[in-house]
Amino acid sequence: MIVRNLKCPQCGGIKMNELTTGYIYCDFCSALMGYDMKNIHDEAGDVFSPENMSKPLQTKYISLVQKMASALNEENVDDYVELQIQIKEIEFDLFPKRFSPKAKQKAYRRKYLEFTEAMWIENIGNGYFKKSRDFREKINPLTGKLKSHIENGKMIYEYNSDFEEYLMALDEYLKNSVKESMEMKCMEVYPEPVNPSFDVLYKQSFDASLQMFDSDTVSKALKFLKLEDEYITIVNVNMNVSECFVCKSKLKIPEGSIAIVCETCGNINDFEKQKIQCISCGASVAIHDSNACEFCGAVHMSFSYNSESSKSSEQIQKTIYKKKGGSFFGRLFK
Numbered sequence: 001m002i003v004r005n006l007k008c009p010q011c012g013g014i015k016m017n018e019l020t021t022g023y024i025y026c027d028f029c030s031a032l033m034g035y036d037m038k039n040i041h042d043e044a045g046d047v048f049s050p051e052n053m054s055k056p057l058q059t060k061y062i063s064l065v066q067k068m069a070s071a072l073n074e075e076n077v078d079d080y081v082e083l084q085i086q087i088k089e090i091e092f093d094l095f096p097k098r099f100s101p102k103a104k105q106k107a108y109r110r111k112y113l114e115f116t117e118a119m120w121i122e123n124i125g126n127g128y129f130k131k132s133r134d135f136r137e138k139i140n141p142l143t144g145k146l147k148s149h150i151e152n153g154k155m156i157y158e159y160n161s162d163f164e165e166y167l168m169a170l171d172e173y174l175k176n177s178v179k180e181s182m183e184m185k186c187m188e189v190y191p192e193p194v195n196p197s198f199d200v201l202y203k204q205s206f207d208a209s210l211q212m213f214d215s216d217t218v219s220k221a222l223k224f225l226k227l228e229d230e231y232i233t234i235v236n237v238n239m240n241v242s243e244c245f246v247c248k249s250k251l252k253i254p255e256g257s258i259a260i261v262c263e264t265c266g267n268i269n270d271f272e273k274q275k276i277q278c279i280s281c282g283a284s285v286a287i288h289d290s291n292a293c294e295f296c297g298a299v300h301m302s303f304s305y306n307s308e309s310s311k312s313s314e315q316i317q318k319t320i321y322k323k324k325g326g327s328f329f330g331r332l333f334k
């Protein structure tokens with residue numbers, strides 16, 4: 001079979017299953033092993049297509065992004081961090097492929113938002129506003145040179161040497177920010193079992209920056225930066241079909257697998273122990289009627305999150321904002 005040439009940073013396994021979201025999990029040990037930019041880019045195209053553009057969630061998202069841009073200009077720390085969290089919350093529903101399938105679980109969302117807050121507070125403490133100002137001063141003359149035209153309501157950029165100059169400046173900035181972010185304390189609360197590699201974080205940030213371009217331009221840009229996906233052929237692989245312990249979706253499990261993330265409900269199935277791994281505390285738990293972890297109480301659900309998302313995200317927000325005033329950091333990194 002032809003598979004993605006991606007090695008797991010934890011166990012060395014190669015990705016066997018097809019990719020359904022932007023997060024690539026190891027089929028053998030369930031660690032985060034990479035990031036699929038194509039899936040994410042296609043999703044962004046759908047979300048902001050002309051017919052979806054004026055939907056309530058899209059409108060709210062755009063207004064928050066505009067507010068965030070003003071907070072950045074004014075260098076207003078509190079507003080900026082709060083807006084980053086609010087934007088992330090909408091992104092869970094608007095761009096599900098941008099997140100792990102685990103983000104269908106409340107416990108994971110909460111952890112992800114706590115990480116987001118910790119990351120921005122630390123980032124700003126490390127001079128983010130000034131770095132971002134310097135970067136804009138450098139990149140604005142370059143973006144000013146880019147040529148574009150409108151085609152079917154979409155902005156299409158001309159791919160030329162000016163565009164490549166812009167890409168190189170962006171590349172340099174992102175590489176530096178990612179190097180810095182890997183040293184950050186907030187990585188201790190990154191909600192994945194293995195801290196992401198430079199490659200994963202770099203691709204993640206690059207994709208966000210390429211969002212405004214059309215697919216054709218993005219493919220050329222990825223080729224130019226040597227970020228194209230590579231495939232290899234693997235022979236003689238036995239894949240066993242089984243059911244997710246929580247949502248009963250079909251899972252294809254390669255021989256030798258210990259744990260696998262169900263891409264439908266996000267729960268981590270541990271076939272060796274016949275249990276799931278708690279998304280919140282990592283303990284091995286048997287599935288009971290309540291689906292609640294016997295160690296930390298986190299509930300493992302088998303459903304799609306949408307029906308109650310607005311209510312629960314408000315609750316998540318309240319818990320996070322309550323920790324304002326430095327106490328959150330003090331508690332985490334004592």
Ligand SMILES: [Zn+2]
Pocket residue numbers: 008009010011012013026027028029030031
């Ligand atoms: Zn692995």
Ligand SMILES: [Zn+2]
Pocket residue numbers: 244245246247248249262263264265266267
């Ligand atoms: Zn499942």
Ligand SMILES: [Zn+2]
Pocket residue numbers: 278279280281282283293294295296297298
């Ligand atoms: Zn637990």
